[in-house]
Amino acid sequence: MTDSGDRRDDARRRVEMNEAARRAEAAEAQVLVDAFVAEAGRRGLAPEPLKAKTYSGALVKTDKRGWYLNRSHSLAIGEDGGYFRLTVPDPGLLARFTGVKLQAEPPSLLVGAGGRDGEGGELSWFLQRVLDGGL
Numbered sequence: 001m002t003d004s005g006d007r008r009d010d011a012r013r014r015v016e017m018n019e020a021a022r023r024a025e026a027a028e029a030q031v032l033v034d035a036f037v038a039e040a041g042r043r044g045l046a047p048e049p050l051k052a053k054t055y056s057g058a059l060v061k062t063d064k065r066g067w068y069l070n071r072s073h074s075l076a077i078g079e080d081g082g083y084f085r086l087t088v089p090d091p092g093l094l095a096r097f098t099g100v101k102l103q104a105e106p107p108s109l110l111v112g113a114g115g116r117d118g119e120g121g122e123l124s125w126f127l128q129r130v131l132d133g134g135l
Contacts, residue, residue: 026106029123030081033107036127037081040067043131047079052086052100060091061099069111069126070119071135077127083107 040047047065053074054060066078068086076084082104091100112120129135 022106025109029083029107029109032109032124032127033077033083034081036077036131037079039131045131050076050078050084050086050102052088052102054088054090056090058090058096060088060096062086063099063101067130068135069130072119075111075126077130078102078104080104 045067047067050062050064050066050068051059051073052062062084064076064078064080064082064084066076066082066084069075069077074086076086078084082102083106084102084104086102088100088102107123109123110120111123111126
């Protein structure tokens with residue numbers, strides 16, 4: 001095999017290993033999220049309608065209810081156990097009135113890693129803070 005073939009195979013294996021690590025982390029984080037949703041229900045912490053902020057800074061309704069994870073309200077856990085980023089592209093004019101549909105993404109064990117809002121840390125800490133009523 002040529003050197004370029006070896007490099008391609010090595011690169012492909014690194015990508016596969018990174019993807020496997022991301023899937024494993026998301027599965028571990030989802031266990032924490034599911035436990036949070038169950039505990040929030042036991043404690044009677046009602047989910048609230050979630051709002052998203054557009055890139056231009058406008059607040060819009062969403063199709064989800066849940067709990068905000070951070071003070072900037074840029075991340076939330078849905079009552080269905082979904083993990084949502086609440087910064088969205090600017091929707092059309094109608095969507096400003098009707099709301100936007102959020103898509104859950106795989107959760108991460110680290111919240112706000114590389115983010116600019118200055119509030120980052122372990123997912124478990126953010127979840128516990130919400131359960132303890134301190135946001």
